[in-house]
Amino acid sequence: MLILLTNDDGIRAPGLAAAYRELCKLGEVAVVAPETVQSGAGHGITLKNPLAVSEVTVDGLFSGIAVDGSPADCVKLAINQLLPRTPDLVVSGINSGVNVGINVIYSGTVAAAIEGAFLGIPSVALSLLMRSDVAPDYTVAADFSRQMIERMLKAGLGKGQVVSVNLPALGAGAKPAGVRICRQCTRPWVDKYDKRIDAAGRTCYVNTSVFTLKSADNDTDVAFLRDGHITITPLMFDLTDRKHLSTWQAHPWNLG
Amino acid sequence: MLILLTNDDGIRAPGLAAAYRELCKLGEVAVVAPETVQSGAGHGITLKNPLAVSEVTVDGLFSGIAVDGSPADCVKLAINQLLPRTPDLVVSGINSGVNVGINVIYSGTVAAAIEGAFLGIPSVALSLLMRSDVAPDYTVAADFSRQMIERMLKAGLGKGQVVSVNLPALGAGAKPAGVRICRQCTRPWVDKYDKRIDAAGRTCYVNTSVFTLKSADNDTDVAFLRDGHITITPLMFDLTDRKHLSTWQAHPWNLG
Numbered sequence: 001m002l003i004l005l006t007n008d009d010g011i012r013a014p015g016l017a018a019a020y021r022e023l024c025k026l027g028e029v030a031v032v033a034p035e036t037v038q039s040g041a042g043h044g045i046t047l048k049n050p051l052a053v054s055e056v057t058v059d060g061l062f063s064g065i066a067v068d069g070s071p072a073d074c075v076k077l078a079i080n081q082l083l084p085r086t087p088d089l090v091v092s093g094i095n096s097g098v099n100v101g102i103n104v105i106y107s108g109t110v111a112a113a114i115e116g117a118f119l120g121i122p123s124v125a126l127s128l129l130m131r132s133d134v135a136p137d138y139t140v141a142a143d144f145s146r147q148m149i150e151r152m153l154k155a156g157l158g159k160g161q162v163v164s165v166n167l168p169a170l171g172a173g174a175k176p177a178g179v180r181i182c183r184q185c186t187r188p189w190v191d192k193y194d195k196r197i198d199a200a201g202r203t204c205y206v207n208t209s210v211f212t213l214k215s216a217d218n219d220t221d222v223a224f225l226r227d228g229h230i231t232i233t234p235l236m237f238d239l240t241d242r243k244h245l246s247t248w249q250a251h252p253w254n255l256g
Numbered sequence: 257m258l259i260l261l262t263n264d265d266g267i268r269a270p271g272l273a274a275a276y277r278e279l280c281k282l283g284e285v286a287v288v289a290p291e292t293v294q295s296g297a298g299h300g301i302t303l304k305n306p307l308a309v310s311e312v313t314v315d316g317l318f319s320g321i322a323v324d325g326s327p328a329d330c331v332k333l334a335i336n337q338l339l340p341r342t343p344d345l346v347v348s349g350i351n352s353g354v355n356v357g358i359n360v361i362y363s364g365t366v367a368a369a370i371e372g373a374f375l376g377i378p379s380v381a382l383s384l385l386m387r388s389d390v391a392p393d394y395t396v397a398a399d400f401s402r403q404m405i406e407r408m409l410k411a412g413l414g415k416g417q418v419v420s421v422n423l424p425a426l427g428a429g430a431k432p433a434g435v436r437i438c439r440q441c442t443r444p445w446v447d448k449y450d451k452r453i454d455a456a457g458r459t460c461y462v463n464t465s466v467f468t469l470k471s472a473d474n475d476t477d478v479a480f481l482r483d484g485h486i487t488i489t490p491l492m493f494d495l496t497d498r499k500h501l502s503t504w505q506a507h508p509w510n511l512g
Contacts (some may be wrong), residue, residue, distance in 0.1 A: 045362050050460035052453060072362075077461055102374055104495055106328075107300050117356055118444045147511075153316040155507045161500065179509035183496040188374045196306060204306035205333055230499050232509070234500035239360055240439040244417065244490035251411045251489070253435035255403075255451045 001027030004087040004116070006076050008071040008108030009066055010039040011056055013095030016099060019126060021063050022146035023091060031064025032078035034071060038108045044070045051077060055162070066148065071112035079099035079119050083106035089157075090116030094141055098166045099222040100127075100231065102184040103211060106183045110164055111228040114237050117162035124149055124163050129213075129225060144176065144230060152232070166221060166231045173212030177228035184233055257284050260334050260343040260372070263351060264294040264364030265325040267312055267320055270352030274394035275351030278402035284326060286343065287320025288334035290327060294364045300326045307333060327368035327496055333486070335375050345370030345413075347405070349382030350397055354422045356383075356477040357441040358394045359467060366420055370493050373418035380419050385481060387425040387470075397423045400432065400486060422477060425440065433484035441476035441490050473484060 003023050007016045011033035023029045051069040058064065066083055074091060092112035092155050099107040109125045116123030128141045157163065165183075168176050169178045193205040216230070218220035221231040267289035279285045279392045292311070307325040314320065321338055323330045348368035355363040365381045372379030374510060384397045385484050404421050413419065420440075424432050449461040472478035477487040 007463075011470070038341075041310060045463070047463050047465075048461050050454060050455065052458040052460045054458065058352075060473060073463075076463070077446050077449060081449050081451070102493070105493055111278040114361065118442075120444070123468060146422065151507075151509060155504055161497075163500075176426045176511060177470075179511060181504045181509060183498070183501060184494055185376075188376070191332050193333060193337050195337070202308040204308045205337060206306045207301070207303050207329075207332070207338065211305075230511075232504070234497040235495040236497035236505060237358070237361055237441055238442045239493070239495075240491040241417075241490040242439070244419075245439060247410055247435060248437045248488070249489060251407075253407060253437060255400075255431055255432060255435060 001089060002085060002087045003029045003089045003091055004023060004075065004083065005028050005029050005091050006033045006071055006074045006112045007093050008112065009067045009096055010034050010037045012058055013096065014138050015128060017059060017061055018142035019091060019094050019145060022142040026145060026149065027088070031062055031076070032074045032082055033064060034074060035066040035068045037062040038070055045072050045076065046070060050181070071108040071149045072115040074114040075112050087121055089125065090121050094138060094145060095127040095252065096130060096136065096239055098127045098129045098225060099125060099164055100166050100225055101216070103132050104164060104184055104235065110224050110235070113147055113164070114235065117160050117237060120159050122157040122159065122161050124165060126151065126167070128167045129169040134169040134171050137170060137172065139172050148230060148232065162235045162237065164235055165235045166225050168225055168230065176230045179232065180224040180229045181223050181232050182219060182221050185216045185222040187215055187217070189195045192250055257345060258287045258341060258343045258383050259283050260287045260331065260339065260346045261285050262289060262327055262330045262346070262368045264368065265352055266290050267322045268292045268314055269352065269483060270394050271352055271384060273315060273317055275337045275350050275401060276399035278398040281402060285482060286334070286339055287318055288323060288330045289320060289337055290330060291322040294326055296408040300363055301328050304325060318470060327364040328371040330372040331368050334482050343377055346377050346379040346500065348380070348381065350394060350401060351383040352386060354383045355420055355482055356422050356479060357472070358444055359490070360420060360440055364428070366491070369418050370491065371418050372469060378413040378414050378415065378417050380408065380421060382421050382423070384423045385425040389440065393426060393428065396426050403490065408499065418491045418493065420473040420489045421489055422481050424481055424484045424486065432485045434487045435488065436480040436485045437488045438475060438477050438480050441472045441478040443473070
Protein backbone atom coordinates (compact mmCIF):
# COMPACT_ATOMS: atom_id res chain seq x y z
CA MET A 1 0.00 0.00 0.00
CA LEU A 2 1.35 3.44 -0.97
CA ILE A 3 0.24 6.21 1.39
CA LEU A 4 0.57 9.90 0.52
CA LEU A 5 1.12 11.85 3.73
CA THR A 6 0.59 15.61 3.80
CA ASN A 7 -0.63 18.27 6.23
CA ASP A 8 -1.21 21.99 6.61
CA ASP A 9 1.22 22.72 9.44
CA GLY A 10 4.23 22.23 7.17
CA ILE A 11 6.56 19.34 6.44
CA ARG A 12 8.56 19.86 9.66
CA ALA A 13 5.53 19.70 11.99
CA PRO A 14 5.70 17.16 14.83
CA GLY A 15 2.25 15.75 14.01
CA LEU A 16 3.39 14.76 10.54
CA ALA A 17 6.53 13.00 11.81
CA ALA A 18 4.48 11.06 14.37
CA ALA A 19 1.96 10.05 11.71
CA TYR A 20 4.83 8.99 9.44
CA ARG A 21 6.19 6.57 12.05
CA GLU A 22 2.83 4.87 12.55
CA LEU A 23 1.77 4.80 8.91
CA CYS A 24 4.99 2.95 8.04
CA LYS A 25 3.38 0.00 9.83
CA LEU A 26 0.65 -0.01 7.17
CA GLY A 27 2.67 0.47 3.99
CA GLU A 28 5.08 2.67 2.07
CA VAL A 29 4.73 6.35 3.01
CA ALA A 30 5.54 9.24 0.64
CA VAL A 31 5.58 12.70 2.21
CA VAL A 32 4.64 15.73 0.09
CA ALA A 33 3.72 18.65 2.34
CA PRO A 34 3.76 22.44 2.44
CA GLU A 35 7.09 24.18 3.00
CA THR A 36 5.42 26.57 5.45
CA VAL A 37 2.48 26.65 7.86
CA GLN A 38 -0.80 26.93 5.92
CA SER A 39 -3.38 27.06 8.73
CA GLY A 40 -6.70 28.55 7.67
CA ALA A 41 -5.77 28.08 4.01
CA GLY A 42 -9.11 26.42 3.32
CA HIS A 43 -9.35 24.74 -0.02
CA GLY A 44 -7.10 27.23 -1.81
CA ILE A 45 -5.18 26.11 -4.87
CA THR A 46 -2.39 27.87 -6.72
CA LEU A 47 -3.07 28.62 -10.38
CA LYS A 48 -0.57 30.21 -12.76
CA ASN A 49 2.06 30.91 -10.06
CA PRO A 50 4.94 28.43 -9.91
CA LEU A 51 5.06 25.99 -7.01
CA ALA A 52 8.69 25.48 -5.99
CA VAL A 53 9.51 22.00 -4.71
CA SER A 54 12.54 20.80 -2.76
CA GLU A 55 13.57 17.56 -1.14
CA VAL A 56 14.00 17.81 2.61
CA THR A 57 15.07 15.33 5.27
CA VAL A 58 13.30 15.75 8.59
CA ASP A 59 14.93 14.66 11.87
CA GLY A 60 16.77 11.86 10.10
CA LEU A 61 13.35 10.16 10.00
CA PHE A 62 12.19 10.64 6.43
CA SER A 63 12.93 12.39 3.16
CA GLY A 64 9.96 14.17 1.67
CA ILE A 65 9.10 16.85 -0.83
CA ALA A 66 8.32 20.33 0.42
CA VAL A 67 6.02 22.42 -1.80
CA ASP A 68 5.65 26.18 -1.36
CA GLY A 69 1.88 25.93 -1.79
CA SER A 70 -1.31 24.94 -0.05
CA PRO A 71 -2.23 21.48 1.26
CA ALA A 72 -4.53 20.96 -1.75
CA ASP A 73 -1.66 21.94 -4.09
CA CYS A 74 0.51 19.27 -2.44
CA VAL A 75 -2.04 16.53 -3.08
CA LYS A 76 -2.69 17.59 -6.68
CA LEU A 77 0.99 17.88 -7.50
CA ALA A 78 1.96 14.66 -5.71
CA ILE A 79 -0.64 12.60 -7.55
CA ASN A 80 -0.16 14.28 -10.91
CA GLN A 81 3.64 14.62 -10.96
CA LEU A 82 5.68 13.60 -7.98
CA LEU A 83 4.66 10.09 -6.96
CA PRO A 84 5.81 7.01 -8.89
CA ARG A 85 2.23 5.68 -8.89
CA THR A 86 -1.25 6.62 -7.68
CA PRO A 87 -1.40 6.27 -3.90
CA ASP A 88 -3.86 3.88 -2.27
CA LEU A 89 -4.58 6.26 0.58
CA VAL A 90 -4.12 9.96 1.33
CA VAL A 91 -3.55 10.96 4.96
CA SER A 92 -3.45 14.60 6.05
CA GLY A 93 -2.13 15.50 9.49
CA ILE A 94 -1.85 15.08 12.36
CA ASN A 95 -2.95 18.69 12.61
CA SER A 96 -2.08 20.67 15.74
CA GLY A 97 -5.63 21.69 16.54
CA VAL A 98 -9.04 20.20 15.90
CA ASN A 99 -11.10 20.43 12.76
CA VAL A 100 -14.59 19.93 14.06
CA GLY A 101 -17.78 21.87 13.53
CA ILE A 102 -17.77 24.69 11.06
CA ASN A 103 -13.94 24.67 11.10
CA VAL A 104 -14.10 21.76 8.69
CA ILE A 105 -14.66 24.14 5.81
CA TYR A 106 -11.77 26.47 6.74
CA SER A 107 -9.36 23.65 7.28
CA GLY A 108 -6.35 23.08 5.05
CA THR A 109 -5.95 19.65 6.67
CA VAL A 110 -9.43 18.60 5.57
CA ALA A 111 -9.02 20.32 2.17
CA ALA A 112 -6.03 18.08 1.41
CA ALA A 113 -8.08 15.00 2.22
CA ILE A 114 -11.02 16.23 0.14
CA GLU A 115 -8.64 16.85 -2.76
CA GLY A 116 -7.45 13.24 -2.48
CA ALA A 117 -11.06 12.08 -2.55
CA PHE A 118 -11.84 14.23 -5.63
CA LEU A 119 -9.07 12.43 -7.36
CA GLY A 120 -10.63 9.09 -6.45
CA ILE A 121 -8.43 8.07 -3.52
CA PRO A 122 -9.70 7.12 -0.05
CA SER A 123 -8.57 9.99 2.19
CA VAL A 124 -8.33 10.68 5.90
CA ALA A 125 -7.76 13.95 7.78
CA LEU A 126 -6.28 13.66 11.29
CA SER A 127 -6.49 16.47 13.85
CA LEU A 128 -5.52 16.68 17.51
CA LEU A 129 -7.20 18.82 20.14
CA MET A 130 -4.80 21.27 21.79
CA ARG A 131 -5.48 22.12 25.40
CA SER A 132 -3.46 24.52 27.51
CA ASP A 133 -3.45 22.06 30.43
CA VAL A 134 -2.31 18.99 28.44
CA ALA A 135 1.05 18.70 26.66
CA PRO A 136 0.24 17.32 23.19
CA ASP A 137 1.51 13.76 22.82
CA TYR A 138 1.71 13.15 19.09
CA THR A 139 3.05 9.63 19.54
CA VAL A 140 -0.09 8.58 21.41
CA ALA A 141 -2.29 10.48 18.94
CA ALA A 142 -0.54 8.79 15.99
CA ASP A 143 -0.97 5.35 17.55
CA PHE A 144 -4.74 5.89 17.91
CA SER A 145 -4.84 7.41 14.42
CA ARG A 146 -3.27 4.32 12.91
CA GLN A 147 -5.72 2.10 14.78
CA MET A 148 -8.63 4.14 13.45
CA ILE A 149 -7.30 3.96 9.89
CA GLU A 150 -6.99 0.18 10.20
CA ARG A 151 -10.60 -0.02 11.40
CA MET A 152 -11.81 2.23 8.60
CA LEU A 153 -10.02 0.19 5.97
CA LYS A 154 -11.72 -2.88 7.45
CA ALA A 155 -15.14 -1.16 7.57
CA GLY A 156 -14.60 -0.22 3.91
CA LEU A 157 -12.98 3.03 2.86
CA GLY A 158 -13.75 3.26 -0.83
CA LYS A 159 -12.71 5.38 -3.80
CA GLY A 160 -13.61 9.02 -3.31
CA GLN A 161 -14.45 8.58 0.38
CA VAL A 162 -13.12 11.15 2.80
CA VAL A 163 -13.16 11.03 6.58
CA SER A 164 -12.18 13.52 9.25
CA VAL A 165 -10.81 12.04 12.47
CA ASN A 166 -10.39 14.23 15.55
CA LEU A 167 -8.46 13.11 18.60
CA PRO A 168 -8.93 14.38 22.14
CA ALA A 169 -6.00 15.88 24.06
CA LEU A 170 -4.57 12.98 26.07
CA GLY A 171 -2.06 13.29 28.89
CA ALA A 172 0.49 10.52 29.49
CA GLY A 173 -1.26 7.19 30.05
CA ALA A 174 -4.74 8.61 29.38
CA LYS A 175 -7.20 6.84 27.06
CA PRO A 176 -9.97 8.29 24.90
CA ALA A 177 -13.48 7.83 26.32
CA GLY A 178 -14.40 5.92 23.17
CA VAL A 179 -14.95 6.31 19.44
CA ARG A 180 -17.94 8.06 17.94
CA ILE A 181 -19.03 8.07 14.29
CA CYS A 182 -20.85 11.39 14.18
CA ARG A 183 -21.98 14.32 12.13
CA GLN A 184 -20.36 17.74 11.80
CA CYS A 185 -21.77 20.43 14.09
CA THR A 186 -22.88 23.39 11.97
CA ARG A 187 -23.23 26.10 14.60
CA PRO A 188 -21.32 29.25 13.66
CA TRP A 189 -18.33 30.55 15.62
CA VAL A 190 -18.76 33.80 17.43
CA ASP A 191 -16.36 36.08 15.58
CA LYS A 192 -14.29 38.57 17.54
CA TYR A 193 -12.25 41.35 15.97
CA ASP A 194 -9.90 43.85 17.58
CA LYS A 195 -9.67 47.22 15.85
CA ARG A 196 -6.18 48.74 15.52
CA ILE A 197 -4.32 51.43 13.64
CA ASP A 198 -1.18 50.08 11.96
CA ALA A 199 2.22 51.80 11.52
CA ALA A 200 1.07 53.23 8.17
CA GLY A 201 -1.97 54.80 9.86
CA ARG A 202 -4.42 52.36 8.28
CA THR A 203 -7.41 50.97 10.15
CA CYS A 204 -7.01 47.25 10.72
CA TYR A 205 -9.02 44.46 12.27
CA VAL A 206 -7.50 41.36 13.79
CA ASN A 207 -9.62 38.22 14.07
CA THR A 208 -9.01 37.18 17.66
CA SER A 209 -11.79 34.56 17.81
CA VAL A 210 -10.94 31.49 19.82
CA PHE A 211 -12.78 28.38 18.81
CA THR A 212 -14.16 26.59 21.85
CA LEU A 213 -16.01 23.29 22.18
CA LYS A 214 -18.57 24.79 24.53
CA SER A 215 -21.57 25.33 22.31
CA ALA A 216 -22.61 22.21 20.40
CA ASP A 217 -25.47 19.92 19.50
CA ASN A 218 -25.26 16.64 21.44
CA ASP A 219 -24.85 14.21 18.54
CA THR A 220 -21.97 16.05 16.86
CA ASP A 221 -18.19 15.96 16.55
CA VAL A 222 -17.84 19.03 18.76
CA ALA A 223 -19.81 17.51 21.67
CA PHE A 224 -18.20 14.06 21.52
CA LEU A 225 -14.70 15.48 21.27
CA ARG A 226 -15.36 17.77 24.22
CA ASP A 227 -16.34 14.65 26.19
CA GLY A 228 -13.04 12.95 25.41
CA HIS A 229 -13.99 10.73 22.47
CA ILE A 230 -12.20 10.16 19.21
CA THR A 231 -14.64 11.42 16.57
CA ILE A 232 -14.92 10.06 13.06
CA THR A 233 -16.95 12.08 10.57
CA PRO A 234 -17.44 10.82 7.02
CA LEU A 235 -17.46 13.86 4.72
CA MET A 236 -18.48 14.49 1.14
CA PHE A 237 -17.58 17.10 -1.44
CA ASP A 238 -20.88 17.24 -3.28
CA LEU A 239 -22.26 20.42 -1.73
CA THR A 240 -25.64 20.17 -3.48
CA ASP A 241 -28.47 20.74 -1.03
CA ARG A 242 -30.85 18.03 -2.28
CA LYS A 243 -33.75 19.08 -0.08
CA HIS A 244 -33.90 22.56 -1.56
CA LEU A 245 -33.07 21.15 -4.98
CA SER A 246 -36.34 19.19 -5.11
CA THR A 247 -38.40 22.00 -3.57
CA TRP A 248 -37.14 24.52 -6.09
CA GLN A 249 -37.40 22.19 -9.06
CA ALA A 250 -41.16 22.17 -8.43
CA HIS A 251 -41.31 25.96 -9.06
CA PRO A 252 -41.63 27.53 -12.51
CA TRP A 253 -38.32 29.15 -13.47
CA ASN A 254 -38.70 29.80 -17.19
CA LEU A 255 -37.50 33.15 -18.44
CA GLY A 256 -40.20 35.61 -19.52
CA MET B 257 -33.62 45.30 2.58
CA LEU B 258 -29.89 45.63 3.26
CA ILE B 259 -27.72 43.67 0.84
CA LEU B 260 -24.05 42.97 1.50
CA LEU B 261 -22.24 42.79 -1.84
CA THR B 262 -18.80 41.18 -2.06
CA ASN B 263 -16.75 39.14 -4.54
CA ASP B 264 -13.38 37.50 -5.06
CA ASP B 265 -12.18 39.47 -8.08
CA GLY B 266 -11.64 42.61 -5.98
CA ILE B 267 -13.70 45.71 -5.27
CA ARG B 268 -12.85 47.31 -8.64
CA ALA B 269 -14.01 44.34 -10.75
CA PRO B 270 -16.60 45.09 -13.47
CA GLY B 271 -18.87 42.24 -12.33
CA LEU B 272 -19.26 43.79 -8.91
CA ALA B 273 -20.15 47.23 -10.29
CA ALA B 274 -22.75 45.71 -12.61
CA ALA B 275 -24.26 43.72 -9.74
CA TYR B 276 -24.31 46.89 -7.62
CA ARG B 277 -26.39 48.75 -10.19
CA GLU B 278 -29.01 45.99 -10.39
CA LEU B 279 -29.15 45.18 -6.67
CA CYS B 280 -29.94 48.83 -5.93
CA LYS B 281 -33.34 48.06 -7.46
CA LEU B 282 -33.95 45.58 -4.62
CA GLY B 283 -32.69 47.52 -1.62
CA GLU B 284 -29.79 49.29 0.02
CA VAL B 285 -26.43 47.86 -1.07
CA ALA B 286 -23.28 47.92 1.08
CA VAL B 287 -20.05 46.89 -0.65
CA VAL B 288 -17.28 45.21 1.36
CA ALA B 289 -14.90 43.38 -0.96
CA PRO B 290 -11.26 42.32 -1.26
CA GLU B 291 -8.69 44.98 -2.12
CA THR B 292 -7.03 42.57 -4.56
CA VAL B 293 -7.96 39.62 -6.77
CA GLN B 294 -8.49 36.50 -4.64
CA SER B 295 -9.28 33.87 -7.28
CA GLY B 296 -8.73 30.32 -6.08
CA ALA B 297 -8.67 31.52 -2.46
CA GLY B 298 -11.14 28.85 -1.47
CA HIS B 299 -12.63 29.26 1.95
CA GLY B 300 -9.48 30.76 3.46
CA ILE B 301 -9.81 33.09 6.43
CA THR B 302 -7.20 35.34 8.01
CA LEU B 303 -6.45 34.64 11.65
CA LYS B 304 -4.04 36.69 13.78
CA ASN B 305 -2.80 38.87 10.89
CA PRO B 306 -4.37 42.32 10.67
CA LEU B 307 -6.87 43.02 7.89
CA ALA B 308 -6.39 46.59 6.67
CA VAL B 309 -9.57 48.30 5.52
CA SER B 310 -9.99 51.44 3.44
CA GLU B 311 -12.90 53.29 1.91
CA VAL B 312 -12.79 53.46 -1.86
CA THR B 313 -15.03 55.04 -4.45
CA VAL B 314 -15.37 53.09 -7.66
CA ASP B 315 -16.19 54.80 -10.98
CA GLY B 316 -18.21 57.44 -9.17
CA LEU B 317 -20.80 54.66 -8.79
CA PHE B 318 -20.42 53.59 -5.18
CA SER B 319 -18.33 53.97 -2.06
CA GLY B 320 -17.37 50.70 -0.47
CA ILE B 321 -14.88 49.21 1.93
CA ALA B 322 -11.85 47.40 0.56
CA VAL B 323 -10.35 44.70 2.82
CA ASP B 324 -6.90 43.25 2.21
CA GLY B 325 -8.18 39.75 2.91
CA SER B 326 -10.14 36.88 1.44
CA PRO B 327 -13.80 36.93 0.37
CA ALA B 328 -14.75 35.03 3.54
CA ASP B 329 -12.84 37.61 5.63
CA CYS B 330 -14.89 40.36 3.98
CA VAL B 331 -18.19 38.75 4.92
CA LYS B 332 -17.13 37.99 8.49
CA LEU B 333 -15.74 41.47 9.05
CA ALA B 334 -18.67 43.23 7.37
CA ILE B 335 -21.25 41.44 9.47
CA ASN B 336 -19.30 41.57 12.71
CA GLN B 337 -17.89 45.10 12.51
CA LEU B 338 -18.48 47.21 9.45
CA LEU B 339 -22.19 47.20 8.67
CA PRO B 340 -24.69 49.27 10.67
CA ARG B 341 -26.97 46.22 10.98
CA THR B 342 -27.13 42.57 9.96
CA PRO B 343 -27.77 42.34 6.22
CA ASP B 344 -30.86 40.59 4.89
CA LEU B 345 -28.99 39.08 1.96
CA VAL B 346 -25.37 38.44 0.99
CA VAL B 347 -24.50 38.52 -2.71
CA SER B 348 -21.06 37.51 -3.99
CA GLY B 349 -20.05 38.35 -7.56
CA ILE B 350 -20.57 38.60 -10.40
CA ASN B 351 -17.44 36.50 -10.76
CA SER B 352 -15.51 36.62 -14.04
CA GLY B 353 -15.59 32.89 -14.64
CA VAL B 354 -17.94 30.09 -13.71
CA ASN B 355 -18.08 28.20 -10.46
CA VAL B 356 -19.64 24.94 -11.50
CA GLY B 357 -18.65 21.36 -10.86
CA ILE B 358 -15.79 20.68 -8.54
CA ASN B 359 -14.73 24.34 -8.84
CA VAL B 360 -17.39 25.15 -6.27
CA ILE B 361 -15.07 24.06 -3.48
CA TYR B 362 -12.09 26.11 -4.73
CA SER B 363 -14.14 29.20 -5.28
CA GLY B 364 -13.70 32.35 -3.23
CA THR B 365 -16.97 33.64 -4.69
CA VAL B 366 -18.89 30.67 -3.32
CA ALA B 367 -16.91 30.74 -0.04
CA ALA B 368 -18.14 34.27 0.63
CA ALA B 369 -21.73 33.15 0.12
CA ILE B 370 -21.24 30.09 2.32
CA GLU B 371 -19.78 32.33 5.01
CA GLY B 372 -22.90 34.48 4.85
CA ALA B 373 -25.05 31.37 5.20
CA PHE B 374 -23.00 30.14 8.23
CA LEU B 375 -23.83 33.41 9.86
CA GLY B 376 -27.52 32.83 9.22
CA ILE B 377 -28.06 35.09 6.20
CA PRO B 378 -29.56 33.97 2.88
CA SER B 379 -26.66 34.11 0.43
CA VAL B 380 -26.18 33.97 -3.32
CA ALA B 381 -23.02 33.49 -5.39
CA LEU B 382 -23.11 34.82 -8.97
CA SER B 383 -20.66 33.69 -11.65
CA LEU B 384 -20.43 34.38 -15.36
CA LEU B 385 -19.03 32.04 -17.99
CA MET B 386 -16.11 33.55 -19.91
CA ARG B 387 -15.72 32.49 -23.52
CA SER B 388 -13.00 33.62 -25.85
CA ASP B 389 -15.54 34.20 -28.64
CA VAL B 390 -18.03 36.27 -26.58
CA ALA B 391 -17.23 39.65 -25.01
CA PRO B 392 -18.56 39.44 -21.44
CA ASP B 393 -21.58 41.68 -20.97
CA TYR B 394 -21.85 42.25 -17.24
CA THR B 395 -24.88 44.49 -17.61
CA VAL B 396 -26.89 41.71 -19.20
CA ALA B 397 -25.54 39.18 -16.69
CA ALA B 398 -26.46 41.48 -13.79
CA ASP B 399 -29.97 41.97 -15.14
CA PHE B 400 -30.55 38.20 -15.27
CA SER B 401 -28.90 37.84 -11.87
CA ARG B 402 -31.31 40.30 -10.30
CA GLN B 403 -34.25 38.50 -11.91
CA MET B 404 -33.03 35.19 -10.49
CA ILE B 405 -32.58 36.68 -7.02
CA GLU B 406 -36.13 38.05 -7.16
CA ARG B 407 -37.40 34.58 -8.12
CA MET B 408 -35.42 32.92 -5.35
CA LEU B 409 -36.69 35.36 -2.76
CA LYS B 410 -40.21 34.53 -3.96
CA ALA B 411 -39.53 30.76 -3.92
CA GLY B 412 -38.24 31.18 -0.37
CA LEU B 413 -34.60 31.86 0.41
CA GLY B 414 -34.35 31.23 4.13
CA LYS B 415 -31.83 31.75 6.92
CA GLY B 416 -28.64 29.83 6.30
CA GLN B 417 -29.55 28.98 2.71
CA VAL B 418 -26.87 29.41 0.06
CA VAL B 419 -27.26 29.22 -3.69
CA SER B 420 -24.78 29.31 -6.54
CA VAL B 421 -26.00 30.89 -9.77
CA ASN B 422 -24.02 30.52 -12.98
CA LEU B 423 -24.73 32.54 -16.09
CA PRO B 424 -23.91 31.56 -19.66
CA ALA B 425 -21.77 33.83 -21.83
CA LEU B 426 -24.25 35.96 -23.75
CA GLY B 427 -23.43 38.14 -26.72
CA ALA B 428 -25.37 41.37 -27.32
CA GLY B 429 -29.09 40.61 -27.61
CA ALA B 430 -28.71 36.90 -26.79
CA LYS B 431 -30.93 35.14 -24.25
CA PRO B 432 -30.19 32.17 -22.01
CA ALA B 433 -31.73 28.87 -23.18
CA GLY B 434 -33.60 28.69 -19.88
CA VAL B 435 -33.15 28.24 -16.15
CA ARG B 436 -32.20 24.93 -14.54
CA ILE B 437 -32.25 24.08 -10.85
CA CYS B 438 -29.59 21.39 -10.79
CA ARG B 439 -26.95 19.57 -8.80
CA GLN B 440 -23.22 20.16 -8.77
CA CYS B 441 -21.19 17.93 -11.08
CA THR B 442 -18.54 16.13 -9.04
CA ARG B 443 -16.22 14.88 -11.75
CA PRO B 444 -12.60 15.85 -11.11
CA TRP B 445 -10.63 18.21 -13.31
CA VAL B 446 -7.77 16.79 -15.26
CA ASP B 447 -4.78 18.53 -13.70
CA LYS B 448 -1.93 19.69 -15.91
CA TYR B 449 1.40 20.90 -14.62
CA ASP B 450 4.37 22.36 -16.49
CA LYS B 451 7.78 21.69 -14.96
CA ARG B 452 10.25 24.59 -14.93
CA ILE B 453 13.48 25.71 -13.32
CA ASP B 454 13.18 29.18 -11.78
CA ALA B 455 15.81 31.96 -11.64
CA ALA B 456 17.07 30.61 -8.30
CA GLY B 457 17.58 27.18 -9.86
CA ARG B 458 14.66 25.61 -7.99
CA THR B 459 12.38 23.07 -9.60
CA CYS B 460 8.88 24.50 -10.01
CA TYR B 461 5.55 23.28 -11.29
CA VAL B 462 2.91 25.57 -12.77
CA ASN B 463 -0.71 24.42 -12.75
CA THR B 464 -1.78 25.14 -16.31
CA SER B 465 -5.09 23.23 -16.15
CA VAL B 466 -7.91 24.82 -18.06
CA PHE B 467 -11.35 24.01 -16.77
CA THR B 468 -13.67 23.05 -19.61
CA LEU B 469 -17.35 22.22 -19.65
CA LYS B 470 -16.83 19.21 -21.90
CA SER B 471 -17.00 16.31 -19.52
CA ALA B 472 -20.15 16.31 -17.40
CA ASP B 473 -23.08 14.26 -16.19
CA ASN B 474 -26.30 15.30 -17.96
CA ASP B 475 -28.31 16.53 -15.00
CA THR B 476 -25.62 18.84 -13.62
CA ASP B 477 -24.62 22.50 -13.54
CA VAL B 478 -21.74 21.85 -15.94
CA ALA B 479 -23.94 20.25 -18.61
CA PHE B 480 -26.78 22.79 -18.40
CA LEU B 481 -24.42 25.76 -18.45
CA ARG B 482 -22.61 24.32 -21.46
CA ASP B 483 -26.00 24.17 -23.19
CA GLY B 484 -26.64 27.86 -22.56
CA HIS B 485 -28.84 27.72 -19.44
CA ILE B 486 -28.67 29.77 -16.29
CA THR B 487 -27.96 27.20 -13.58
CA ILE B 488 -29.11 27.50 -9.99
CA THR B 489 -27.59 25.09 -7.48
CA PRO B 490 -28.70 25.15 -3.84
CA LEU B 491 -25.65 24.38 -1.69
CA MET B 492 -25.07 23.40 1.90
CA PHE B 493 -22.16 23.64 4.27
CA ASP B 494 -22.84 20.54 6.32
CA LEU B 495 -20.29 18.23 4.72
CA THR B 496 -21.38 15.15 6.70
CA ASP B 497 -21.79 12.16 4.41
CA ARG B 498 -24.96 10.71 5.95
CA LYS B 499 -24.94 7.53 3.92
CA HIS B 500 -21.55 6.45 5.23
CA LEU B 501 -22.43 7.83 8.65
CA SER B 502 -25.23 5.26 9.10
CA THR B 503 -23.22 2.41 7.57
CA TRP B 504 -20.29 3.01 9.87
CA GLN B 505 -22.39 3.61 12.96
CA ALA B 506 -23.54 -0.02 12.59
CA HIS B 507 -19.90 -1.21 13.02
CA PRO B 508 -18.27 -1.80 16.42
CA TRP B 509 -15.70 0.94 17.07
CA ASN B 510 -14.94 0.59 20.77
CA LEU B 511 -11.32 0.83 21.76
CA GLY B 512 -9.66 -2.40 22.91
